[in-house]
Amino acid sequence: MATKIPATHARLYKNIFVCKNCKSKIRSDPRKVLEGKVRCRKCQKKVFRPIRKK
């Protein structure tokens, strides 16, 4: 997917994480994710990865 506008790209992908367990997307502050304060609303796990990474 080609994105020509970096700002739009950042808005879409920044602060979005994917649950490693059930693959659901969650938008949250990266700091909170690192601190383990964010929980998946589906499976209640706390393991996330950034959405960009494959």
Ligand SMILES: [Zn+2]
């Ligand atoms: Zn999950």
